[in-house]
Amino acid sequence: MNGQCGKTAAGNHENTERNAAREAVEDAQRYNPAEIEPKWQARWDADASLYAAEGHDSAKPKFYCLEMLPYPSGQLHMGHVRNYAIGDALARFMWMRGYNVLHPMGWDAFGLPAENAALKNNTPPAEWTLANIGAMRQQMRRMGLSYDWATEVTTCLPEYYRWNQWFFLKMFERGLAYRKKSNVNWCPECQTVLANEQVVDGRCWRHEDTIVEQRDLTQWFLRITRYADELLNGLDKMDGWPEKVRTMQRNWIGRSEGALIDFAVSDSAEKITVFTTRVDTIFGATSVQLAPEHPVAQNFAVKDAVLASQIDIILAQQKAAREAGDLGAIEKHGVDTGKFAVNPFNGKFVPIWVANYILADYGTGAIMSVPAHDERDFEFAAKYGLSLRRVIVPNQVANDLQQLPYLAEDDSSLVDSGQWTGQSCVDAQQKMAQYAKENGFGTSTVTYRLKDWGVSRQRYWGTPIPMVYCANGHTGIEPGGVVPLPESALPVLLPAQVEITQQGGSPLGRVADFVNTTCPICGGPALRETDTMDTFVDSSWYFYRYTDAQNASAPFDSAKANYWFPIDQYIGGVEHAILHLIYSRFWTRVMRDLGMIQNDEPATRLFTQGMVIKDGAKMSKSKGNVVSPDLMIERYGADATRMYALFAAPPDRDLDWQEDGVAGISRFLSRVYRLTMKFSQQISQPDSQSASIIAYGPAAQALLRKLHQTIAKITLDFSGRWHFNTCIAAIMELVNTIVANEAAMDSGEISSPVISEVFRNMVLMLAPFAPFLAAELWEQLGGQGAVFRIAWPVADAELAREAELEIPVQVNGKLVNVVTVPAGSDEATIRAAAQSDAKVSARMAGKTVLKVIVVPGKLVNIVVK
RNA sequence: GCCCGGAUGGUGGAAUCGGCAGACACAGCGGACUUAAAAUCCGCAGACCAUAACAGGUCGUGGGGGUUCAAGUCCCCCUCCGGGCACCA
DSSP, X not given: OOGGGGGOOHHHHHHHHHHHHHHHHHHHHSOOHHHHHHHHHHHHHHOTTTTOOOOTTOSSOEEEEEEOOOOOXXXXXXXXXXXXXXXXXXXXXXXXXTOEEEOOOEEOOOSHHHHHHHXXXXXXXXXXXXXXXXXXXXXXXXXXXOOOGGGOEETTXXXXXXXXXXXXXXXXXXXXXXXXXXXXXXXXXXXXXXXXXXXXXXXXXXXXXXXXXXXXXXXXXXXXXXXXXXXXXXXXXXXXXXXXXXXXXHHHHOOEEEEEEEEEETTSSXXXXXXXXXXXXXXXXXXXXXXXXXXXXXXXXXXXXXXXXXXXXXXXXXXXXXXXXXXXXXXXXXXXXXXXXXXXXXXXXXXXXXXXXXXXXXXXXXXXXXXXGOHHXXXXXXXXXXXXXXXXXXXXXXXXXXXXXXXXXXXXXXXXXXXXTTOBHHHHHHHHHHHHHHTTSEEEEXXXXXXXXXXEXXXXXXXXXXEEEESSOBTTBOTTEEEEOOGGGOOOOOOSOOOOOSSSSOGGGGXXXXXXXXXXXXXXXXXXXXXXXXXXXXXXXXXXXGGGTTOSSSXXXXXXXXXXXXXXXXXXXXXXXXXXXXXXXXXXXXXXXXXXXXXXXXXXXXXXEOOEEETTEEOOTTTXXXXXXXXXXXXXXXXXXXXXXXXXXXXXXXXXXXXXXXXXXXXXXXXXXXXXXXXXXXXXXXXXXXXXXXXXXXXXXXXXHHHHHHHHHHHHHHHTTOOXXXXXXXXXXXXXXXXXXXXXXXXXSSOHXXXXXXXXHHHHHHTTXXXXXXXXXXXXXXXXXXXGGSOOOOOOHHHHSOSEEEEEEEETTXXXXXXXXXXXXXXXXXXXXXXXXXXXXXXXXXXXXXXXXXXXXTEEEEEEO
């Protein structure tokens, strides 16, 4: 208010008052999510049983619906909103379809951001993390998500991470957890080692500007490679997973069948073992190529300073390329060592080179170079003028003798290959590997790109590794040797008082109370392991814990897990395709082999939703295009926000966020609210089922028809392809039809039983998408119980059927007119109706009818000339 | 280079099995209501040609070919965009 009000004329005052009075009346009928949503949220929060699954003795069929658990950053982003809106709609639908639904949520609560926050704000990581969890849980409740909070899992609590330690000990017993020194990835920003899966194009997965370095360190590894074949073969059966994810995992595992062949080094006792997938080409080998780190190359270097410096250059080239994330692009470069290797198949001497295109960590770090039959070898040989020797020719055509390299192995045979000349490549591969084995210089083998999972992290905020190093040693343990803690010593608690700094080394190493301990076997002094576990350990099995989250004596009860597993539907982003999703498949198999569960795979179906985009780019802080879910909820309500997230695109596609669209959904919900409230007095709950629906007039029949068509469509979409955007469009169409019939409902032309049926079912169908509004309207309509436990409506095919059909009529494939015929008309009737249509016959005048195609119920096409 | 997606009005998208392209929304335009505005309600809306208007006609789903009575949809070739993999021997 300001002084200008004093000038207002008396008449305007009256107008203003009248308007205010009218607006007050309208306000009472206005959809107000800011009032409805907190009211229902409070009621739902107060009723812990509302979303609780029934036990594993339930008579209902089970449905385990799961969204990937978030990292508790403190703020939900739109990607979360979309992910959870999808899962929530499905969970609510399945409840309404009569399933026993498990729909849990938890927190992937260990990890580096908590340490960074600790540095920045001087807040302990635990405090920061738990506060964030509280805030995000509140956001989820505000969204109206149907999680059973009694099963909540928080991975940074000892009640959870003690089982990480327990699994680690079990794996150690079985040789699945082991320590070794090796070349590992080091992120200077994170100040820790990373697993191979966490390095993307030579950069840290968390810091895309930070080049990952290679360091030689002693680290703990989990032997995922023991399951490499099983993980690979399992993919073939997983038809509920996107082909894209399966392909990515196949590539990542990178199985390759081949042979190991020993080449003797001349004038030396050493040998070089090469790995090849094409042993059939071995008579074409004209050199042996070594990675710069190869021991034989290093031995040569020791005695030859010039060679050593050349090898160093090659090593530097590889390092630079690796850090640039573009190993494939560097120009081939090599150096002749001046030494020779002996091809065991023909006794020929070939030069030994060191080359920058040979990787130390794949195969044996050594190859036989066959330039005539390998593109890379060909390129290298061309550059250095090395000789070519052709040993493979196609069976059918001989005219491409000049075209080298010749790569085919199908329908090709060997030439100039001693006793194998004339054999097919496929046969020769087998026989030659066999021959090498019999003569003691080789064997057939399988190599994988997949490496064991390095799980040691030089960080504080993670699960302590339950191992100590006995200082003095004793029987079976040398001084400093590894001693696993007994189960009774678990959990090894993460100390609370730890100084977080940016200096290197594991922060736990600076906590004397923690480090200094006693050996559980000999009682002598011992040092604890100070590295913590990769946080992907936490998320590898969390979904089993949901089935028995309070269990204090085991990770979970097998009977419960076996009831709920496998997960029926897992929903999350595709960015975890080869991280979490391969680790958890591995962990599932380990638990199976421990006898804890029976399933081989964690999830029957996986759904990867698209990204949330704004202004043409993925929403991100760095792009400055982030839209806050809180802001949307404040402006339009949670129902409108989540419903927009489902409406704007099918869930598997990227979604373009447009706030005007949210406003549109909000307007739609207002319309639903106004209409339902307006007719609420006429709506009764169904004690008298509307039996003789046929007795109603045409307007009522049309409205009921639209209702049942809508039920059929939405039910179909839910069971199949999940195009929730078209589900919501169908509800909008239904509401538009209701609006068009508003006058008929006012006048009584459409009577109360019909109005009841239409509105009741409309509200039920809204429940998976707009749960707050559906709950409110259900109550306003006198519905008993939670709307999410009412049986999903069933479409009546009879009522859904159209009485008349509009049949498009084409002449020569072009639409001319649309004729109306009674539903179920036979072909002759439709044809007659089409041909007697004025516009159609005008188009046919003077022409000869060649053919009339009638697709009953669809269309007529008259072909004339 | 290889493997997956994708390209439809001004915008997001629909067309689920080869059968009316553009459902449903957003933005826009016109109207009603209002002193006015907001909100709400009603209507128009692919492009082009033509017309006083009505009627009418042509083109149209990234481009080019093909199959078919009929193609956004199937086949062949190509372009562009997004994602994944890549000296893996």
